[in-house]
Amino acid sequence: MASFLTIFNVLIDIFFWIIIVQVIMSWLINFDVINLRQPFVWQIWQGLGRLTEPIYRPIRRMLPDMGGIDLSPVIVLFGLYALQVIVWNNLAPLAYER
Numbered sequence: 001m002a003s004f005l006t007i008f009n010v011l012i013d014i015f016f017w018i019i020i021v022q023v024i025m026s027w028l029i030n031f032d033v034i035n036l037r038q039p040f041v042w043q044i045w046q047g048l049g050r051l052t053e054p055i056y057r058p059i060r061r062m063l064p065d066m067g068g069i070d071l072s073p074v075i076v077l078f079g080l081y082a083l084q085v086i087v088w089n090n091l092a093p094l095a096y097e098r
Contacts, residue, residue, distance in 0.1 A: 001095035005088065012084045015051075019073050019080075022048040052076075 025045060028034045034041050052073075059072040 001091060005091055005095055008087060009084065012080050016077065016080055018048060018051055019077055022052055023073050 025034070025048065029036060029041075029045070036042050036045060055076055056070075056072040059075050060070070063071060063075075
């Protein structure tokens with residue numbers, strides 16, 4: 001059970017950082033620091049979008065129009081943290097019983 005918790009935490013952490021990178025990259029694109037016409041930047045942006053869009057889409061449908069502000073990454077990050085805490089608090093005592 002301890003191995004499951006460790007793998008679960010690593011996967012949650014990886015997805016957390018994918019979202020953070022995408023948010024920072026979107027800011028850099030919007031402020032013209034990096035350019036989507038560069039092939040490498042475009043590939044990274046498309047890859048991050050393919051990873052996160054299936055999770056963002058249902059959340060965006062539920063949220064009201066915020067005038068160009070996308071709060072779905074914040075909600076996903078909060079959900080990931082909540083899921084991590086719930087799983088850890090409920091399964092860690094079982095994993096480390098002796």
